[in-house]
Amino acid sequence: MKNFMQKHILFPKRLGFMPYFWVFSLFLMATQLLAHEPHFNWWHLTLMIIFLKFYRDGYWINPYLWLDLLVQLSIAVYFVILFPDGGGTLFIYTAWEIGSLPLKSKKFFQYYAMFLIISLSCITSFVLLSPVMNSYGFIGVIITLTFTIGSPLAARSLANSYRRSYQAKKNNKRLESIIKQNERDRIAKDLHDNIGQSFSIITLKAELASKLIDKDPTKAQQQLQDISKTSREDLNLVRKIVADLNEKTIASAMIEEENNLQVADIRQHSVNEEISAKWPKTVQHVLSAIIKEATTNVIRYSKANMMNLIFEEDQNNYLLRIQDDGIGFQKSDDRQTFGLNGMKTRLNKIDGKLEIESKRGVTLKISVPKRE
Numbered sequence: 386m387k388n389f390m391q392k393h394i395l396f397p398k399r400l401g402f403m404p405y406f407w408v409f410s411l412f413l414m415a416t417q418l419l420a421h422e423p424h425f426n427w428w429h430l431t432l433m434i435i436f437l438k439f440y441r442d443g444y445w446i447n448p449y450l451w452l453d454l455l456v457q458l459s460i461a462v463y464f465v466i467l468f469p470d471g472g473g474t475l476f477i478y479t480a481w482e483i484g485s486l487p488l489k490s491k492k493f494f495q496y497y498a499m500f501l502i503i504s505l506s507c508i509t510s511f512v513l514l515s516p517v518m519n520s521y522g523f524i525g526v527i528i529t530l531t532f533t534i535g536s537p538l539a540a541r542s543l544a545n546s547y548r549r550s551y552q553a554k555k556n557n558k559r560l561e562s563i564i565k566q567n568e569r570d571r572i573a574k575d576l577h578d579n580i581g582q583s584f585s586i587i588t589l590k591a592e593l594a595s596k597l598i599d600k601d602p603t604k605a606q607q608q609l610q611d612i613s614k615t616s617r618e619d620l621n622l623v624r625k626i627v628a629d630l631n632e633k634t635i636a637s638a639m640i641e642e643e644n645n646l647q648v649a650d651i652r653q654h655s656v657n658e659e660i661s662a663k664w665p666k667t668v669q670h671v672l673s674a675i676i677k678e679a680t681t682n683v684i685r686y687s688k689a690n691m692m693n694l695i696f697e698e699d700q701n702n703y704l705l706r707i708q709d710d711g712i713g714f715q716k717s718d719d720r721q722t723f724g725l726n727g728m729k730t731r732l733n734k735i736d737g738k739l740e741i742e743s744k745r746g747v748t749l750k751i752s753v754p755k756r757e
Contacts, residue, residue, distance in 0.1 A: 396444050400485070404444060407478060411437065414474055429467075436460045436475065443482050450486075454479060454496060458503045465507050473529055476504045477536055484540025487548065497537050504533050561640050583619045587612050635661040638673035639694070642680040646692060649684045657696040664703055668753050671735055672705055675728050679707045679749060682724050687711025689746060698755075707749040714743035 396404040415433045419426065436457055443453035461475035483496050508529060594608035635658070643653045661669065676694065683692050689711030697704040729739050732751065740750040 394441070396441060400444060403485075404441075407481065408437065408441075411440075411478060429464075432460050432463065436478075440478055440482060443479075444486070446486060446488070451496070451499070454483065454499065457482075458500065462503065462507045465511060473504075473508065473533075476500075476507075476533055480504075480533065480536035481540040484537040484542075485544045487544070493537075493541065500537060501534065505530070508533065557640055557643070561637075564634075564637050564640070579622050580619055583615055583622075587615055587619075590615075633670060633673035634666075635664070635669045635673055635676070635696075638676045642676055645680060645684065651683065651689055652691050653694070654691060655694045655696070658694070660698060661696045661703075661705075664698075665756075667735060668703055671731050671737065672703075672751070672753070674731055675705075675749075675751065676707070678724050678728055682747075683709045683711065687747065701755055703753040703755065705749075705751040707751070708746060710746045713745070714741060714747045 411433075415430075419429055419433075439453045439456040443450060443457065447453075457475070457479045461473070461479065464475055465473045480500060483493070483500055486493075488496070590608045590612050594605045594612070597605035597608065639653075639655065639658060646653045661672070664672075680692065683689050687709045689709035691710050693706075693708040695706040695708070697706070725739070725741065728749075731737075732739055732753070735753055737751060737753040742748040742750070
């Protein structure tokens with residue numbers, strides 16, 4: 386049953402809810418057209434079902450796509466002849482289907498040309514054969530022609546925009562995985578190059594000390610002191626590696642917070658983000674924490690639709706401006722004040738400054754001095 390539904394009834398998942406909306410509107414249109422007839426016409430209902438079947442199959446790209454489109458257009462022509470006032474609406478369904486398909490430009494324009502030849506020929510013939518054409522009828526024809534010509538192009542533009550957005554999300558997930566893998570590789574290299582070598586030295590010295598402990602206790606004592614010293618150095622090295630591991634980069638913070646904003650239905654937009662990759666690790670670590678705190682405030686309190694992050698630098702400073710289009714900063718809100726105080730505390734550690742503006746949302750202006 387599931388295979389039958391997927392093969393003959395359901396639309397591709399990549400299209401989401403959109404084609405089902407078109408099917409519902411097609412049902413309403415068919416009801417209106419068939420209601421104009423004095424008696425129920427099974428033939429016309431059958432044609433509508435055939436149109437729906439080929440419309441659905443057209444979204445599954447296959448070698449016979451041209452046939453799916455041709456059948457739809459033929460049925461649309463038939464209904465235009467039969468119902469001049471509303472039958473032409475069927476052309477729009479086929480038009481949006483052509484534009485929504487992920488076709489190469491050459492193939493798209495081939496189907497677009499076929500669509501224009503058939504649909505415009507039908508509409509033009511109807512106009513020429515119409516005995517009377519008043520101003521309202523002429524305006525209606527112009528609107529119909531505009532929609533007929535523009536619908537496939539508009540649908541293709543919308544579909545391409547959706548595909549780019551979907552691809553961007555996939556790329557973000559891939560980038561997140563790459564960042565994690567690079568971090569694992571870096572840690573593995575640090576452990577291998579430093580800790581591994583030190584453990585080898587400790588092992589050799591321990592073996593040597595065990596051999597010398599009876600023959601030459603003084604030298605054995607020296608080896609044990611070396612082992613103690615090397616162990617302390619290794620402990621400090623491990624602490625440094627752990628500290629580096631806990632230091633977030635701006636890139637990783639941006640990916641993480643963009644996901645949090647998406648859950649809250651708030652868009653994130655950044656400008657010149659790429660320049661921050663070259664900023665010192667200490668600066669990136671502090672700014673990452675500030676980006677996280679600012680994002681939390683935007684989600685909880687701002688009622689914003691958009692969060693902008695603008696990265697800049699001049700001769701003396703690293704600059705970050707964080708903006709939202711929400712309700713602004715409420716000084717009476719202790720929770721927001723606490724978050725801003727936390728940002729200032731972090732910035733003080735690297736001699737940074739924070740300015741706050743509350744006009745048409747909140748703007749945080751952050752500057753961190755460059756150090757030689």
